[in-house]
Amino acid sequence: MNATLTTGASFPQPNFVGMVRGELFKLVRQRAVVISAIVVTAFFILYTLRLSFYLSALQSVQNNVGPDGGVTVPNGTVAYSMVQLLLSDVRGLIGIFIMIATVSCIALEYQQGTIRVMLARGVGRLRLLGAKLTALGLVSLVVLVVLLLLSVVMAYVDVSLAYGNTDQLSVAPPYLWSDALTGLLAVLMNMAMTLLFAAMFAVLGRSLAFGFIFTVPYFLVEGIISGILTVVSLVTKNPVWTNITTYFLGTNLTNLASALLPNRGLDLLSIINRGSAALGPSVDATHTLLVILAYFAIFTGLAGYLTWKRDVLQ
Secondary structure, three states, X not given: OHHHHHHOOOOOOOOHHHHHHHHHHHHOOOHHHHHHHHHHHHHHHHHHOOHHHHHHHHHHHHOOOOOOOOOOOOOOHHHXXXXXXXXXXXXXXXXXXXXHHHHHHHHHHHXXXXXXXXXXXXXXXXXXXXXXXXHHXXXXXXXXXXXXXXXXXXXXXXXXXXXXOOHHHHOOOOOHHHHHHHHHHHHHHHHHHHHHHHHHHHHHHOOHHHHHHHHOOHHHHHHHHHHHHHHHXXXXXXXXXXXXXXXXXXXXXHOHHHHHOOOOOOOHHHHHOOOOOOOOOOOOHHHHHHHHHHHHHHHHHHHHHHHHHOOOOO
């Protein structure tokens, strides 16, 4: 009787906050996570130096004395464009970190078999996945703060390299900060979608190799396909090919900020190119948000269902 009671005793459910703390403890000690954070931060510094060349090009077209004449640059263009371009760089590079960290955090548990130990201690599968995603989100927010602080520094560095001073940054339109917050919201939405995207493939493949192969190069491959479809559309003069790209995840995440923000006429790259239109169809905010919401439902549903239903056999 006593033996039966002892055997059938159930362990108390671990506290969720404690689970998140444990996942954070493991995350900051994973070499792949630490190295990727360092590499992304270093590359961000180097990559954003290119903005000084954009600013120099802006001065060139502004002071052009050729037959086309110079271009009138509205006040506040430099400050506004620097904010939006730096936020775009943050969005792209932090996504790489999130994919590497997510696959390392989730797939490694399956690959090494340590998840069986966690489940044997009474940790629910979905609660464990939720704790991992929460920990990943917190770490990603820390990296985001670091990149945002670096963005401020690099804005002053780039403007100083191009103009010899930072006076251009003191001339800002009144809507700069409201648009910056909207751009930051777009970055946060990108981060959440990238996290769920990588989590789905990590749960699906249950191995580091599978997760990295299907997540890290995904957006690059999608961009190549989008470029091919755009060329096909131009050659055939049939817009249906470019319309297909409006349902791609990467296309909508990339265009999210521009879809949410009004056209202020302060786009530095557009001024440099003298208003040349970008290739590809334009989509509104409603379309972009609906497509992203559909992907959100797919990623969340698949990751949750596979975690809940599939057996852990090894």
